[in-house]
Amino acid sequence: MEDDMNTCLHPCPLVFDLDGTLIDSAPDIRAAVNEVLAENGLPALTLAEVHGFIGGGVEVLWRKIIAAKGLSPEDHARYVAAFLTRYEAATGLSALYPGVTEALETLATRGHALAICTNKPLEPARAVLRKTGLDGFFRVVIGGDSLPVKKPDPAPVQAALAALGADPLRPDGIYIGDSEYDASAALAAGVPFFLFTEGYRHLPVEEMTHHTSFSDFKNLPSLVEKLRD
Numbered sequence: 001m002e003d004d005m006n007t008c009l010h011p012c013p014l015v016f017d018l019d020g021t022l023i024d025s026a027p028d029i030r031a032a033v034n035e036v037l038a039e040n041g042l043p044a045l046t047l048a049e050v051h052g053f054i055g056g057g058v059e060v061l062w063r064k065i066i067a068a069k070g071l072s073p074e075d076h077a078r079y080v081a082a083f084l085t086r087y088e089a090a091t092g093l094s095a096l097y098p099g100v101t102e103a104l105e106t107l108a109t110r111g112h113a114l115a116i117c118t119n120k121p122l123e124p125a126r127a128v129l130r131k132t133g134l135d136g137f138f139r140v141v142i143g144g145d146s147l148p149v150k151k152p153d154p155a156p157v158q159a160a161l162a163a164l165g166a167d168p169l170r171p172d173g174i175y176i177g178d179s180e181y182d183a184s185a186a187l188a189a190g191v192p193f194f195l196f197t198e199g200y201r202h203l204p205v206e207e208m209t210h211h212t213s214f215s216d217f218k219n220l221p222s223l224v225e226k227l228r229d
């Protein structure tokens with residue numbers, strides 16, 4: 001099994017995380033969070049605080065804000081609802097990490113089928129993909145609200161791989177992401193995890209389970225090639 005996980009036949013399916021992997025979206029998430037906090041007479045979060053809270057999706061984001069700031073858990077649903085009304089429009093401050101478009105072009109040209117599997121809800125995910133010009137690359141987008149469960153559950157990664165035609169019993173593909181949620185989901189789905197180190201991970205790289213790591217997207221196509229040998 002270990003050997004199987006370390007090879008990738010043909011141009012294998014590639015599934016990408018979104019926030020902190022392809023797109024630095026924390027400034028938009030922070031702006032929308034701070035609008036909700038301001039509306040409730042509460043102080044703003046710093047960008048560093050927001051980095052620490054991203055990864056598990058909107059409900060987890062607000063659970064973490066509530067815990068860190070000593071807010072009332074009873075207000076969770078109200079904060080989430082207010083945030084969601086702003087999330088789809090929150091794309092103006094998001095930026096692609098350097099080299100993302102070129103790497104996706106190279107991988108698509110080599111015949112890899114590409115999908116997104118994000119814990120961000122589907123509509124905001126689609127909106128930011130359109131805004132950054134990436135939407136045309138992906139055959140499938142699985143959002144945080146596409147299934148009843150989110151990463152670290154493997155089901156969303158498995159659904160993305162299946163939609164790209166991977167064999168569910170012996171999934172052939174790679175999951176590329178930035179967080180602990182991604183590492184756990186890939187491990188449980190039985191596919192190698194490629195860690196982008198410049199996103200919003202909460203642990204040192206050495207403490208995260210991963211097949212390989214990279215800090216610059218220009219290195220991704222050759223790392224993917226290497227797995228095929």
Ligand SMILES: O=C(O)COP(=O)(O)O
Binds near residue numbers: 017118
């Ligand atoms: O929105 C989040 O909390 C995480 O989104 P991601 O799965 O694309 O990193």
Ligand SMILES: [Mg+2]
Binds near residue numbers: 017178179
């Ligand atoms: Mg991420």
